[in-house]
Amino acid sequence: MKTDAHILIVDDDQDILVASKLLLKRQFSQVTICNRPEQIPKLFSENDFDVILLDMNFGPGESSGEQGFYWLDKILNIKPDSIIVMITAHGGVDVAVEAMKLGATDFIAKPWQNEKVIATLSTAVQLKKSRTEAENLKVANQTLVQVTNQLNQVQAQEIISQSATMTNVQSLIARAAPTDANVLILGENGTGKELAANALHNQSKRCNNIFMSVDLGAIAESLFESELFGHKKGAFTGAHHDRVGKLQAANGGTLFLDELGNLPLHLQAKLLTVLEQRQVTPLGANKAVPFDVRVIAATNMKKTELTNESKFRQDLLFRLNTVEINLPPLRERSEDILPIAQHYLTLYCKKYGKASKGISKDAKNAILHDSWPGNIRALRHAIERAVILTEHDELTLSDFQLSSPEQSKKPNINNLPTKPDVNNQLSTISDDVSVSPVNEGELNLEAIEKHAISTALKKHRYNISHSAKELGLTRAALYRRMEKHGL
Ligand SMILES: Nc1ncnc2c1ncn2[C@@H]1O[C@H](COP(=O)(O)OP(=O)(O)OP(=O)(O)O)[C@@H](O)[C@H]1O
Numbered sequence: 001m002k003t004d005a006h007i008l009i010v011d012d013d014q015d016i017l018v019a020s021k022l023l024l025k026r027q028f029s030q031v032t033i034c035n036r037p038e039q040i041p042k043l044f045s046e047n048d049f050d051v052i053l054l055d056m057n058f059g060p061g062e063s064s065g066e067q068g069f070y071w072l073d074k075i076l077n078i079k080p081d082s083i084i085v086m087i088t089a090h091g092g093v094d095v096a097v098e099a100m101k102l103g104a105t106d107f108i109a110k111p112w113q114n115e116k117v118i119a120t121l122s123t124a125v126q127l128k129k130s131r132t133e134a135e136n137l138k139v140a141n142q143t144l145v146q147v148t149n150q151l152n153q154v155q156a157q158e159i160i161s162q163s164a165t166m167t168n169v170q171s172l173i174a175r176a177a178p179t180d181a182n183v184l185i186l187g188e189n190g191t192g193k194e195l196a197a198n199a200l201h202n203q204s205k206r207c208n209n210i211f212m213s214v215d216l217g218a219i220a221e222s223l224f225e226s227e228l229f230g231h232k233k234g235a236f237t238g239a240h241h242d243r244v245g246k247l248q249a250a251n252g253g254t255l256f257l258d259e260l261g262n263l264p265l266h267l268q269a270k271l272l273t274v275l276e277q278r279q280v281t282p283l284g285a286n287k288a289v290p291f292d293v294r295v296i297a298a299t300n301m302k303k304t305e306l307t308n309e310s311k312f313r314q315d316l317l318f319r320l321n322t323v324e325i326n327l328p329p330l331r332e333r334s335e336d337i338l339p340i341a342q343h344y345l346t347l348y349c350k351k352y353g354k355a356s357k358g359i360s361k362d363a364k365n366a367i368l369h370d371s372w373p374g375n376i377r378a379l380r381h382a383i384e385r386a387v388i389l390t391e392h393d394e395l396t397l398s399d400f401q402l403s404s405p406e407q408s409k410k411p412n413i414n415n416l417p418t419k420p421d422v423n424n425q426l427s428t429i430s431d432d433v434s435v436s437p438v439n440e441g442e443l444n445l446e447a448i449e450k451h452a453i454s455t456a457l458k459k460h461r462y463n464i465s466h467s468a469k470e471l472g473l474t475r476a477a478l479y480r481r482m483e484k485h486g487l
Pocket of ligand 1: 157158159160161187188189190191192193194195196258300340376377380464
């Protein structure tokens with residue numbers, strides 16, 4: 001079968017042109033011949049050649065190769081990625097080497113053997129195809145990065161804030177973003193760590209490259225290396241294809257390591273090594289690949305736990321926390337509560353086609369005094385749920401499932417001791433939480449599900465990964481159910 005390729009042969013010797021056309025037509029789908037190089041620009045304007053076979057000398061007695069160099073340069077000016085194989089006179093190796101320095105791909109010496117010509121041109125056609133594929137992949141990759149970043153920007157709207165602490169945080173983000181410094185973001189679940197990481201990326205010089213988010217809490221320990229470092233086909237049972245790891249895939253961009261605190265100590269050591277060396281060896285490979293990423297990490301671990309070396313490697317901490325950003329829980333920045341609620345009210349009224357005159361006074365009061373253990377994520381869900389369910393233009397207290405201001409004044413679950421006895425903790429919690437417990441004998445599945453989720457969330461102090469694990473759910477599935485139950 002013929003190879004699908006268009007070959008151009010440029011030579012002033014008509015016999016060579018005819019003989020090579022006959023030979024190459026059997027091998028390649030299209031062959032064009034040209035005996036006057038002056039026609040090259042016109043031919044290029046009308047055709048797309050895969051490989052050009054170009055003579056070094058035109059005219060009788062010519063052997064300097066000057067004309068060959070001239071037309072080689074001309075073609076590369078017209079189409080810089082052209083694959084050009086030079087035809088040299090017998091013994092003209094020096095000239096051929098010079099031509100290759102100037103951009104020719106290969107050369108064939110006259111008089112040639114047919115097999116040698118076909119082999120050289122087949123290799124050149126293959127090279128052209130690989131280059132085209134690589135170029136197409138590059139373009140496709142750029143498009144994907146643009147689409148992903150646009151999606152991120154749509155989802156990650158601005159950081160709404162009016163509190164002094166958040167003004168400081170925004171200023172810290174603005175100062176840290178343009179540098180390539182690693183940033184560690186600390187804060188309870190739902191305080192906006194990913195939003196802050198997105199803002200850092202969008203204000204950085206890497207903003208046109210990818211923002212790759214990796215949820216370390218969601219990766220099974222056994223898959224950690226394969227996910228982050230990649231693997232070669234056959235590296236382990238089930239590795240049917242080569243796979244590029246997230247570190248390599250984020251090359252040139254920002255790598256957001258979410259739920260860092262969930263990483264076991266032995267994997268922390270592996271992560272530290274690749275971040276220090278700035279190169280990664282995919283599983284089953286014997287060569288390290290360099291990568292260039294800016295690392296932003298986030299965790300809901302308390303600083304006291306992070307600095308406890310039995311839980312977290314201090315050398316990894318020092319590598320990641322060049323700049324540290326602390327996102328305060330919502331209950332400690334009450335000035336932000338109503339602006340955020342108003343922001344999401346406008347957003348969801350638009351989304352669900354509802355008219356809204358705002359939030360009633362008593363609902364505002366309850367929103368302001370709720371302890372929001374799930375922070376802004378929970379506030380956002382509460383507003384969305386209220387917008388969906390309300391039968392009035394104004395959101396009223398009955399549209400929310402909030403604890404009364406009196407209940408909210410009770411100690412917050414996030415302030416419980418870090419290592420309480422689980423059973424005692426649960427009994428303490430059931431006194432504190434605003435979630436109605438399931439009545440004995442009640443078999444309503446929805447109520448039982450809500451109760452189980454609430455209990456798990458309280459038990460794990462709103463650590464989504466740990467709660468999801470205990471409930472046998474993925475993080476995404478837990479978030480969906482929290483949304484459904486307005487938790
Ligand atoms: N200041 C803010 N203004 C508006 N929306 C916010 C703000 N902070 C957070 N959000 C919204 O709250 C939700 C949770 O934010 P995000 O995912 O960034 O929190 P997180 O701290 O990374 O949570 P987790 O620890 O559970 O991964 C998102 O929908 C986000 O858009």
